[in-house]
Amino acid sequence: MVGALTGWYLLGCQESVILYIPVVLLMSLSLLDDLQDLPAKWRLLVHFLVAIGFVWVTLGGLPFYWVVLLGLSLVWMTNLYNFMDGSNGLAGGMSVIGFGFYALSAYMQGDRYFALMNLVIVASSLVFLRFNFGKAKVFMGDAGSIPLGFLAGAIGLLGWHKYLWPLWFPAVVFLTFIVDATVTLLKRLCRGERIWEAHREHYYQRLIQTGWSHEKTALVEYLLMIVTGNVALLIMHLTFPYIISLLTVCILIVLALMQFVDRRWRVE
16 A cells, blocks of 8 residues: 555656545554454444545535445445455455556546556555465555555546446446455345454355365456456447346356355355
8 A cells, every 4th residue: 555655646646636545544544453453333434434525525516315325335345355355365466457457447548647546556466466475475454455445446436437437337347356245244144143243254265165275266266357347348338238238147147156156165
């Protein structure tokens, strides 16, 4: 995170100024949580206030219900990275690929400055991944995963606000990880479990429990994310019926793969 913020400063990325305060606040809070284990309710409250404040200031003029809805979505994306940061190389690689597709889409739309902002995050994530993939020497922690999750959602909203991509584009780029985290936590919620407590029921964790290595799990997840990212680029300019049809197919494929993992996990 320090590398990304420093890179923005050195490159004079003025559009990134609106991101500095929420990112530094979330990073500081998350570092404190890494060290002292803060209560979940206070962390979520800060996440919500930061998200609502960002949407309110950046996307001014929206109806109040849109501000709340987008704010909640941003809170979910913020915590998604934390949920998915449980295997070496996974969250770091997700950052490289996800922000890479943001950069590619912005470049294709002619906004090279916004593309460069995202490439700075890609470069910082690649350096981190060098020490986190496989046998990890450095770990992300909440201090890395929470602000990265916020940036994934916030930059996604900024790109939509700048007419670089549709509102659904960021969700399709990160589809595999969003579905994994959402389905897993909904299952836990239906069983009456505390969804904010640590667990090992995400599908990437189940793959590791069945004998897959961290490297193999990460590489397969990378491949899935590359596929969904390319789908997002391909369908961006299609008509609504085609978009819905292709997105439905993608979601069904991901759910089918999750069902396969479920069966294998139960057998093991």
